[in-house]
Amino acid sequence: MNTDLTIILKNKLDSQLQNDIDNLLRICCDFEPICVSFPFDEESCIYILGYKNNILICMIPLIYISEGLYECSAWTHPDFRRMGFFKMLWSFALKKLPDNSSVQFINDANSILGRFAAKKINALKIYTQHLMSLDLTTIPEYMPDYFFKVLPVSVVQTNKTVKTHKAEPLNTDEKSSHSDLTDTDNSNHYIIKSDKRERKLNLFQGTVVAEFNIINYKSKKDIYFYGFFINKKLRGKGFGYYIFNYILNFLKKSGHRMIYLQVEDSNVPAFRIYRKSGFYVIEAVEYYEFVLRKQNH
The missing domain is CATH 3.40.630 (Aminopeptidase)
Structure with a gap:
């Protein structure tokens, strides 16, 4: 199996990269719709993108929250899952972070594949955030x-x-x-x-x-x-x-x-x-935490 992956890191996205990301998001959403959005305009974000044969197949947006704390989510093309590409991208991302950093991995609570990815990187679940709504005209x-x-x-x-x-x-x-x-x-x-x-x-x-x-x-x-x-x-x-x-x-x-x-x-x-x-849960997002130790380098 060919596991060659070209990894690039960007602080800003040009129009071509945005088109590549939109295309991967569409493919992933068609395969498994999720409520987690991609942070296109986040100023404190670095975008780690994995290309194979000039096609974007996996990506991790890594957002700086505060000193020692980061937040991320991940997308992998359905045809290239469970082939080690996400793990390669994740290992690359960790090398860009200071020792003892904490990374919160965000996953749609309905996504079994996202939960599997969190388990693969040894991230521990810390809580689930529920978005709830109510029609006030009904009360x-x-x-x-x-x-x-x-x-x-x-x-x-x-x-x-x-x-x-x-x-x-x-x-x-x-x-x-x-x-x-x-x-x-x-x-x-x-x-x-x-x-x-x-x-x-x-x-x-x-x-x-x-x-x-x-x-x-x-x-x-x-x-x-x-x-x-x-x-x-x-x-x-x-x-x-x-x-x-x-x-x-x-x-x-x-x-x-x-x-x-x-x-x-x-x-x-x-x-x-x-x-x-009378509120209903309309979205649920799981937060997992991974703490980067020196031995993970």
Whole structure:
């Protein structure tokens, strides 16, 4: 078996290389569709490409994340798998990294072949990241007045003045007006936008019960939800589901349609809240870790 492989390393991709990559991605996707995308425009990426007879048959984009930490994925032409080409490309990639570097290998959770590749390089699975979605138009009206009445008094009382931006309705494309909220305000519950742009669910005189962030995603009516944080005094008491659904109802009334979020499988409480609230997993990506030691050179 001829295992000759020409390996090239590039920091930027010209039009010919992009065409070669597009062609290999199309062939691989036709054979096994995956949700992992190729980082064409990643500034801190080096592209390691393997050619055989002037045809691109395997590739590894290696992204610098931080000192000693890298991220990569891999594609191999279906006709040239299990022939040692990926291992050759991987060995070449490792020689470009400093000792004791950590490489996170990303794989579509539905890809058995990707899982096999991770095993071949002795990478250990560290977690699975789920992308979840929910159609906000399908959720029922949610007015949990009883819930707000049973919150601990120690949590919902404050003597501090909170400088905020009001956001009613919440709109990521518009700037909100300023307002000073104190413990003398009569508002029982409201959502505000702070100077740092995170949204805060406030109850009873401006006490922060939860925080979250949103950005437009795919379209103006679709949003990506992240940075969800619940007041520490309310954790482990079963309040998370009700707080989260109150926020969902607010986002629905603000005119948003689809909501997307990501959660790791290790975050069991959050995952359960999202599933109970009606979210579905639409993509799942596995993260494997390989630590480069000196003896691997």
